[in-house]
Amino acid sequence: MANIEEMRQRWTYLYKDFLPMLAVARDSVQERWPVHLDHCFARIVLDNAVGVDRQWTEVVKQPAVKNMSVAQLEATIRLAERIATGDVNLSGLNERSLKLRGKKRKADEATYEKRTPKKQKQDVSTISSYFVPSRASPGKDGFAQAQSEPDPTNQAPSESKVSPPKPLDMAIELRRIAESSITPFRKQMLRLLCQVPPGRYSTYQAMSDYITKTSHKTCARAVGNAMRNNPFAPEVPCHRILAADGTLGGFGGHWGENGKFANKKHKLLHDEGVRFDSRGKVKGPPFREFYQ
Structure with missing residues (x-):
């Protein structure tokens, strides 16, 4: 890749914008999207690409984007891109990351994909x-x-x-x-x-x-x-x-x-299907079921 600053920008874009975007859209590249927040994607990728056999904070100082080596940045970018193309299973990587941390799946992560479609329907x-x-x-x-x-x-x-x-x-x-x-x-x-x-x-x-x-x-x-x-x-x-x-x-x-x-x-x-009454006022309550 080019210089380290461009690599940092690429990594930031992938975990902060692109992967959450695919999760919110429920893109078919992944069978399931167990997470949808940027910090969750950062955790999963960093644990698997940098931490490997432990959580990444035991290997690199925070913030990771400023303290990773070129080789570590390359590894995180490569894994994030493989998630985006469906070449690796995100659910499996998430389970492995949580296991390294001695945690189970969070309730909001486990139910996200079930909850979101219901709201949209x-x-x-x-x-x-x-x-x-x-x-x-x-x-x-x-x-x-x-x-x-x-x-x-x-x-x-x-x-x-x-x-x-x-x-x-x-x-x-x-x-x-x-x-x-x-x-x-x-x-x-x-x-x-x-x-x-x-x-x-x-x-x-x-x-x-x-x-x-x-x-x-x-x-x-x-x-x-x-x-x-x-x-x-x-x-x-x-x-x-x-x-x-x-x-x-x-x-x-x-x-x-x-x-x-x-x-x-x-x-x-x-x-x-949106209707207005005779006074020109819309009928029904507003949509408020937003999610990050």
Whole structure:
């Protein structure tokens, strides 16, 4: 490989972005994805490629990325790439890593692959957030001020069930996001968008609540700004994010029901099964089942 700094960057990308991306998308290269967090992938690869017969922290000082030798970096990169291509079994490597540490599989790791699909299969209508433009209509100016979300208990029940279209292969979209040059925060927001399934909607407030709880403090406006000029729309479904008060929100650089592209956004949502009442308010609670 090239110089050691490029190797460090490659290793960081593989465990921090690429492998978690494949796990979230449940890519078929692995029969099971027992872990999905970046630090879990780092543990598995480092234990098996650097620690070998013991946990890696007994061989290399922390942080590993700065203290590994060229040979150790080559070994970690090689093993991470083999996981990504399915040449080695991730579950087996995970079990071996945990055994070296005298641990059993964590409950969240053991149940992750069962839990995630159940959330994605829920068929509930959705609420709204701000403006994120489609690929055909590059974004222009900003988002409206965040408003408090409506009480789901006051919203009308969904109409007759509509079978949402077959979901796209989000592994492709997640790979495009990971390999893009946009900021890490924007990547995080777009990855969350990929988790909102057809027939559902969410709000920027719901997304910012999740980020604040699990990662770092943020707000609905920051989330909306991070999603501005979505270069991967409509495959990365920004149209599923509506205004926080349950109305249509923005689309294509225009706001509200009188916006230039309001009909297009309504059609996209209607085709997926999302319904609005006579007041222009979306029916049903917002999607909140995000996961890292």
